[in-house]
Amino acid sequence: MADPMKIRAQMKGDTAEIRVLMSHAMETGQRKDNAGATVPAHFIQAITVDVGGKRVIQGQTSTSVSRNPVFGFKVKGAKVGDKVVIHWEDNKGDKRTDEAVIAA
Amino acid sequence: MKQRLSTLMVAAVMTASFAAHAQQPAKKAPPPAKAAAPAKKEGITAEFEKFREVLEEDNPAELFEAKGEDIWKNKKGPGGATMAQCDLGLGAGVVKGAYVQMPRWFADVGQVMDAERRIVHCMVKYLGYKEEDIRKQPFSNDQRTPDHVSVITYVAAQSRNLKIAAPQKHAKEIEAYRIGKEIFAYRAGPYDFSCATCHGDDGKRIRTQDLPNLRKPAEAVKAYQGWPGYRMTGGFMLTQQWRMNDCFRQQRFPEPTYLSDSITALLAYMTVTANGQVYKGPGIKR
Numbered sequence: 001m002a003d004p005m006k007i008r009a010q011m012k013g014d015t016a017e018i019r020v021l022m023s024h025a026m027e028t029g030q031r032k033d034n035a036g037a038t039v040p041a042h043f044i045q046a047i048t049v050d051v052g053g054k055r056v057i058q059g060q061t062s063t064s065v066s067r068n069p070v071f072g073f074k075v076k077g078a079k080v081g082d083k084v085v086i087h088w089e090d091n092k093g094d095k096r097t098d099e100a101v102i103a104a
Numbered sequence: 105m106k107q108r109l110s111t112l113m114v115a116a117v118m119t120a121s122f123a124a125h126a127q128q129p130a131k132k133a134p135p136p137a138k139a140a141a142p143a144k145k146e147g148i149t150a151e152f153e154k155f156r157e158v159l160e161e162d163n164p165a166e167l168f169e170a171k172g173e174d175i176w177k178n179k180k181g182p183g184g185a186t187m188a189q190c191d192l193g194l195g196a197g198v199v200k201g202a203y204v205q206m207p208r209w210f211a212d213v214g215q216v217m218d219a220e221r222r223i224v225h226c227m228v229k230y231l232g233y234k235e236e237d238i239r240k241q242p243f244s245n246d247q248r249t250p251d252h253v254s255v256i257t258y259v260a261a262q263s264r265n266l267k268i269a270a271p272q273k274h275a276k277e278i279e280a281y282r283i284g285k286e287i288f289a290y291r292a293g294p295y296d297f298s299c300a301t302c303h304g305d306d307g308k309r310i311r312t313q314d315l316p317n318l319r320k321p322a323e324a325v326k327a328y329q330g331w332p333g334y335r336m337t338g339g340f341m342l343t344q345q346w347r348m349n350d351c352f353r354q355q356r357f358p359e360p361t362y363l364s365d366s367i368t369a370l371l372a373y374m375t376v377t378a379n380g381q382v383y384k385g386p387g388i389k390r
Contacts (some may be wrong), residue, residue, distance in 0.1 A: 006166050023167040026339075067339030068164040093234070 007100035009084045016051065020086050021070050028063040028082035046089045051075050052082035080104045082083050149312060152390060165257055165334040165386040167248065168341045172258025175251055181231035189227035192259065203263035204383045209274035216280040218371040219343050221363045223259060224252050242362040244340040250296040253341050259330045260386050268325065270375040270385050277372065284373025287366055288318065297355040324374050325381035333387030344371060
């Protein structure tokens with residue numbers, strides 16, 4: 001089971017600023033370990049973000065994203081108290097969903 | 105759907121925490137600023153500082169804080185012992201503010217211990233970790249972050265925005281400071297280096313990395329709060345002990361054993377020098 005994400009969501013004027021920190025190895029599949037064996041690719045490949053029950057982002061990521069990545073979004077039309085649900089899935093089928101509420 | 109949220113993505117800035125760094129110069133300062141600026145920071149340093157500021161808001165160290173908190177609060181050792189029994193100097197189980205008040209004298213072991221040493225001591229004593237195992241891999245690498253590193257990160261984070269106040273009451277605490285000060289200035293090795301060679305004057309640097317002058321409080325705090333820190337190169341948490349060991353390596357000194365007295369003494373010297381400054385760690389480093 002993957003480690004939890006850290007989500008920060010805050011209104012700035014009429015825009016909600018959402019930032020999420022994910023815990024993931026994000027292996028590219030190009031690295032070799034000390035024994036010279038290739039470290040298999042292991043990366044987040046799908047991310048979705050729902051705000052207030054509405055999907056605002058559906059994205060695909062690949063190996064160019066760093067380990068423990070941070071993503072930031074600005075969403076117009078959201079309001080304080082809206083629920084933010086972020087979900088990711090990696091290439092090995094591991095997944096994680098976390099929630100936060102937009103703060104004032 | 106009456107109240108349709110006009111959910112418009114203004115910018116789905118997918119800031120991959122550092123892969124994006126090549127694409128960042130989009131909003132660079134206007135070129136003339138470069139030539140002017142009498143008190144200019146070296147261009148590259150300024151760029152890195154901006155980069156670090158952006159990242160500080162979302163320091164991946166938080167992920168390790170969360171792991172450490174879980175171990176501190178929930179993990180049980182043999183006989184059901186927990187870290188709630190661990191005294192970091194402010195009473196059993198008290199974490200808030202403890203980090204910035206170490207190294208200190210611990211009567212139960214009759215030693216001055218720095219935070220890292222004390223935490224490892226507690227994890228061995230209460231949670232049943234084996235010291236040999238911890239010594240086998242004391243520092244994080246890309247395969248694994250040892251549990252104690254996460255716990256250290258958690259404990260350090262519990263002192264965020266508090267003033268550094270390493271005690272100098274017990275004779276041994278004062279002794280540790282003095283020994284640290286001496287080691288700091290001790291020149292040896294094939295390069296005839298001491299810590300002070302790089303960290304004893306203002307304005308020194310290695311390549312693009314500014315080196316704090318550890319003789320001054322406002323500078324010592326920079327080194328102090330950098331570690332434990334998240335290193336973006338590689339993407340893992342590293343501790344103060346690691347930094348010290350690596351400085352020894354860079355001086356071509358023999359590398360100290362993990363949690364050695366000499367490192368505790370050096371940390372005592374650095375921490376006491378930084379006393380009164382506000383701790384803003386855990387850090388983030390490139």
